[in-house]
Amino acid sequence: MVRILGIESSCDDTSAAVFCDKTMLSNIIANQKVHEKYGGVIPELASRVHQQNIVPVVDIALKEAGVEKNDLDAIACTRGPGLMGSLLVGVSFAKGLAASLNIPLIEVNHLQGHVLSHFIEEKNGSKPAPSLPFLCLLASGGHTQIIIVKDHLDFEIIGETVDDAAGEAFDKCAKIMELPYPGGPAIDFLAKTGNPDAFVFAKPKVSDLNYSFSGLKTSFLYFLQKNVAENPAFVELNRADLCASLQKTIIAILFDKLTAAAKKTGIRDIAIAGGVSANSGLREHFRKTGERLNWNVFIPERKFTTDNAAMIAITGYFKYCKSLFSGLDITPLAKMN
Ligand code: KG4
Ligand code: ZN
Numbered sequence: 001m002v003r004i005l006g007i008e009s010s011c012d013d014t015s016a017a018v019f020c021d022k023t024m025l026s027n028i029i030a031n032q033k034v035h036e037k038y039g040g041v042i043p044e045l046a047s048r049v050h051q052q053n054i055v056p057v058v059d060i061a062l063k064e065a066g067v068e069k070n071d072l073d074a075i076a077c078t079r080g081p082g083l084m085g086s087l088l089v090g091v092s093f094a095k096g097l098a099a100s101l102n103i104p105l106i107e108v109n110h111l112q113g114h115v116l117s118h119f120i121e122e123k124n125g126s127k128p129a130p131s132l133p134f135l136c137l138l139a140s141g142g143h144t145q146i147i148i149v150k151d152h153l154d155f156e157i158i159g160e161t162v163d164d165a166a167g168e169a170f171d172k173c174a175k176i177m178e179l180p181y182p183g184g185p186a187i188d189f190l191a192k193t194g195n196p197d198a199f200v201f202a203k204p205k206v207s208d209l210n211y212s213f214s215g216l217k218t219s220f221l222y223f224l225q226k227n228v229a230e231n232p233a234f235v236e237l238n239r240a241d242l243c244a245s246l247q248k249t250i251i252a253i254l255f256d257k258l259t260a261a262a263k264k265t266g267i268r269d270i271a272i273a274g275g276v277s278a279n280s281g282l283r284e285h286f287r288k289t290g291e292r293l294n295w296n297v298f299i300p301e302r303k304f305t306t307d308n309a310a311m312i313a314i315t316g317y318f319k320y321c322k323s324l325f326s327g328l329d330i331t332p333l334a335k336m337n
Contacts, residue, residue: 002073002320005058005097006313009090010082010110011141012041014053015309018065018072022121022317025065027303027310028057039181040171047085054093061309072103074325076316079107080333081142087332095328104325106316109336113311114138114273115149117304120314130269130298137258139282140274141167141182144211144254146261149271152318157337158265159209159257166250166276169213173220173246177235187243188279194244196281199223201249209257209264216253220246247281254282255289262295271298278305 001020008015012035017027030053035041062069077094080087091107098105115136119129136147144166146159164172167184174183179190201219204212224242227234235242254276262270272286283299290297304311319325 002317003067003071004074004076004106004313004316004320005061005072006108006309006316007054007058007075007077007090007094008110008113008307008309008312009050009054009086010078010080011086011307012046012049013307014050014057015307016058016061017309017313018061018067019310019313019317022119022314024120024122024310024313025067026061027308028061028064029308030057036181039175041083043083043085046083047089050086050089054089058093069097069101072101074098074104074106074316074320076106076108076312076319078110078113078312079326079330080110080336082110082332082334084332084334087334091330091332095330099328104320105328105330106319106324107326107330108312108315108319110312111138111143111145112153112155113315114140115147115155115271116152116315116318117273117300117308117311118271118298119152120304120310127298127301130271130296133267134269134271134298135258135261135265135267136271136273137254137277138274139166139254139272139276141165141171143274144213146209146258148265148267153322153324158261159211161211161213162206163212163214164217166211166213166254167274169216169250170276172217176221176224177239177242184276184279187247188281190240190243191247191281194240194242196244196248198238198241199245201246203249203253203256209261211253211257213250213253216249247279251279251282251285255285259289259293262293268295269298270295271300273300273305275306278302
């Protein structure tokens with residue numbers, strides 16, 4: 001039995017989770033409300049709030065798990081990618097704790113964590129995990145990739161965005177409509193009462209299995225500017241329809257390439273991961289596409305889609321099994337493949 005503490009601090013969520021092998025005993029997340037009024041994450045503020053939150057968050061995670069820190073076998077932390085000042089807090093804390101307890105430190109790639117969240121087991125039962133190899137669409141605020149997961153720690157990226165991530169498209173278009181940050185959940189909510197066919201936005205032409213989302217944001221901005229010039233209340237009057245139509249376009253862009261990837265690889269076990277996979281429209285579309293194309297679809301619990309330390313702890317477990325430990329001299333990496 002291996003007990004691992006996972007720590008996540010790559011952006012604006014401070015999180016700690018305690019696992020016993022693949023089973024989650026606790027997963028505590030402190031969100032940072034401070035960024036809401038700025039309409040985006042302010043890196044300097046994020047690192048300061050991580051500093052305040054990290055000790056109590058880890059304390060609560062251990063207490064809730066009923067695990068003493070002396071019973072831990074390893075500490076896993078996100079090394080990157082992410083905001084340098086934010087990562088520094090989690091990595092430094094993890095290094096200090098690993099050194100003081102004289103147990104291994106395990107560095108985790110945040111993106112790998114998102115994908116491996118499908119293997120988290122919960123005490124009161126879990127969803128079935130995909131079998132290897134499987135395809136995963138990872139769509140978050142910083143990344144959009146199609147990955148062949150050959151083994152828990154062996155990934156091949158077969159497509160990715162050449163500019164903005166899908167989450168950025170949600171966030172930036174939400175900002176244009178003066179919706180609160182983060183924009184994804186706000187658009188998701190409003191889209192539920194809107195008509196997805198009210199407006200049509202062009203899909204980009206990108207080669208192979210790659211994505212592009214920056215053009216959509218620009219055409220959305222120009223479309224609104226043109227209509228607001230004619231009617232200043234245009235956004236207000238059409239907000240739900242705009243959200244539903246935009247969401248439909250983002251989902252269509254994501255699935256055109258995912259479907260092509262499934263066809264190309266012949267893989268039928270297909271998963272989604274990352275913050276954007278919390279989107280209700282996307283989850284529904286995925287379910288229906290899976291039925292139509294005879295895929296085995298894997299949809300993560302909502303709580304494991306956005307940033308959390310449980311995904312870091314489960315990745316730490318797979319690395320622990322292979323003795324993939326890090327030196328105490330590691331430094332965070334803002335960019336990491
Ligand atoms: O995975 P995540 O928490 O952080 C990163 O690693 O980036 O993803 C955050 C992104 C944000 O862009 C946010 O707007 C988006 O996920 N997101 C959503 C939803 N919930 C979060 N996008 C669409 N619909 C949602 N319900
Ligand atoms: Zn993330």
